[in-house]
Amino acid sequence: MNIVVLPGDGIGPEVTDEAVRILDWFVTKRGLPLRMERRLFGAAAWAAEGTTMPDASWDAIMAADALLFGATGSLDQKHIPAEERRKGSLLRMRKALDVFANLRPVRAWPALAEVSPYKPRTIAGTDLVFVRELTAGVYFGTPRGIQTLPDGTRWGLNTHAYTEAEIARAARFAFTLARTRRNHVTSVDKANVMEAGALWREVVAAVHARDFPDVTLEHMLADNCALQLSRAPTRFDVIVTDNLFGDLLSDCAGAINGSLGMLPSAALSDPGPDGKRRALYEPIHGSAPDIAGKGIANPLGAILSAALLLRWTARAPAEADALEAAVATALAAGARTADIALPGESVLSTRGMADAVIAALEHP
Amino acid sequence: MNIVVLPGDGIGPEVTDEAVRILDWFVTKRGLPLRMERRLFGAAAWAAEGTTMPDASWDAIMAADALLFGATGSLDQKHIPAEERRKGSLLRMRKALDVFANLRPVRAWPALAEVSPYKPRTIAGTDLVFVRELTAGVYFGTPRGIQTLPDGTRWGLNTHAYTEAEIARAARFAFTLARTRRNHVTSVDKANVMEAGALWREVVAAVHARDFPDVTLEHMLADNCALQLSRAPTRFDVIVTDNLFGDLLSDCAGAINGSLGMLPSAALSDPGPDGKRRALYEPIHGSAPDIAGKGIANPLGAILSAALLLRWTARAPAEADALEAAVATALAAGARTADIALPGESVLSTRGMADAVIAALEHP
């Protein structure tokens, strides 16, 4: 299988290097048939080749079995023309690959109870996953832009839109996933204010009634979900929601371990004619330009994204489990990067944390 | 001053009764010139008079010096025709009164540290206030609706739009408020994805540069704000944001005391020709139909909304401070409704909690 690695900006290259090293371990030690090739895009490609998306990168992205993505967004992106910024953007890739189902698992790692902003009783046992719709909604709706009215004043405009089909496939993904978990789906919208949310609720309910009556479904307003994620995160199993609410709510839940640095994600398409899903794996933290290049970033979001790659693309669930268990072992043994350390605790470098995970893989 | 009381649905009447009782105390004991009159709207008016907005209610609302609002949303609202639902809706009142500045103060009450889902070290000292833009954005943008395409499939559509003027007045309100506090404003948007957010950021920065250079301004992406509200709420002073982000993020912050039941709000217009602001005061919790009529709802959100009324409409800051101090005293003495009690703790009724606040007012 051909994995295209897109390190990107900021801390992207540092953390991606470690995720690749882990995948290499599975290639060497477990014989997984993965081939990794690095490609430039975005600000790095702009600096090197004068375009944010070299043709060779785009062709590789579209042909890949999976993408392993680092981070996007650099301080000097302002100097790249808008047209070029769009060309090499993450949003363009998500749309072109049609990876509409964005899985964002959030669990409370017992070893991080001390560093969490929450009381242990609030978060202990949290194990939820977002299915965030990723290729529609206000991220892609048109018309959009900044327009000047006849009287000279300006207004900013974005369009939030969902078709029945876009909602239905996200719902089907969520219900199918719930069957492999605790069989519970929370569908999140603002149906009390937005017609697009009312349609969301109606379509999710119809998909449920027709094809997934065995799964428990609850509807929740997005504002209430923000509250419940902080009050009682253990009550959730699968949360399905739109692109924008998924963006905010998953960060909200991300606070559970004190740092976004722990959070992985997978963006998946439906299976194509060849039975394969397109897939983009990505830690949820951004490019963090303030700490880039220092070798102190937390690689676990990227490494856990590699675990999702093992599960969803390589179809190697035992290896995915082993990698997640190795992360738990390393954390339990006290391995910490700066973002998940208490004041005064000794911390590892990005590489040191990956070493600790590899050590745990070697001696499970 | 003429205060129109709109108890509304669910627990609205119960908690509003207690807020009115507190205001009556200030009328009787401190001679504040407030006159309260109750009016029907929404589901209650529909049941009693066959319309969700009797003319007499609308006239009273538009003529009032302030509104004291309970809650809206009842289980049987489904049976009210859509047109009538809109007529008696909270959104229609907000728009007609032009109360664009929605203040949502959030503080960590020391007495509630035990019941909070957060560790004390996370929240101790939290004292922030949202200025949520309340009369524009996706709540009001057109076109909107559920449309059927030529091929018979449907899509849901909402429009997120802001004019420069709408952004500028929210920003001015926030900067002016910050000058009375810790002089720090966080402006929240999704400028990396939404053009309306890019304009938001640009206009807030321009208002700042021109008229408020003495206030510290930071820009923050909405997803990151959701994270930071959970990780480090004490870093915020004034948060200014749009209607939808303000809805979600204020609920996110609302978890700090374990219950939305503690949170008040004030929606204010700019001063009119008579120098007066229109004002709608409202606890943030909803109608909570599951506990309505039982006399167990927390009245403190409504009572603290009355404190905001004392500050912003009655211009009685000493009385507002006294009421907030009385709430702190009652909580410190152990007064708890069910939503803010630990398991096994003894709890007060709605009325009992208000009695505790009045007792604290009488013996400060």
Ligand SMILES: CC(C)[C@H](C(=O)O)[C@@H](O)C(=O)O
């Ligand atoms: C970088 C940004 C465009 C992106 C988003 O808003 O989707 C990020 O916040 C995410 O959650 O993946």
Ligand SMILES: CC(C)[C@H](C(=O)O)[C@@H](O)C(=O)O
């Ligand atoms: C009841 C609902 C329309 C309202 C909103 O979304 O604004 C509520 O959630 C609020 O925050 O005041």
